[in-house]
Amino acid sequence: MKSVASLDPGTCATLASLLKEQQIACEVRSGTDENGLEWSEVLVEDASYDQACDFVEAWQNQKDLENRRKRKCPKCESYRLQVVQDEHYEQAGLTVIRCLDCGALIPC
Numbered sequence: 799m800k801s802v803a804s805l806d807p808g809t810c811a812t813l814a815s816l817l818k819e820q821q822i823a824c825e826v827r828s829g830t831d832e833n834g835l836e837w838s839e840v841l842v843e844d845a846s847y848d849q850a851c852d853f854v855e856a857w858q859n860q861k862d863l864e865n866r867r868k869r870k871c872p873k874c875e876s877y878r879l880q881v882v883q884d885e886h887y888e889q890a891g892l893t894v895i896r897c898l899d900c901g902a903l904i905p906c
């Protein structure tokens with residue numbers, strides 16, 4: 799088995815079900831590292847590794863595109879959003895976006 803993606807557990811589960819729809823057998827493995835952080839990865843058979851990688855790549859590109867297109871301010875529906883640079887958020891592993899029009903903070 800080879801790993802094709804390391805993602806958060808929920809996303810791994812989604813990816814695994816999509817791979818199964820493509821008739822690509824896969825397995826999700828997860829655990830906790832020495833820092834107490836949860837990790838999760840999707841593994842496939844060596845024989846379907848290349849096919850799975852192509853699929854994962856296309857899926858991630860598609861997802862990025864959708865996220866970028868969909869993201870708008872929940873308050874005023876503005877698309878003028880900017881990532882907040884804040885070390886507290888960074889330390890917590892959070893990405894927060896600020897609406898340039900109404901100032902709303904949107905966690906993502």
Ligand SMILES: [Zn+2]
Pocket residue numbers: 871872873874875876897898899900901902
């Ligand atoms: Zn706004």
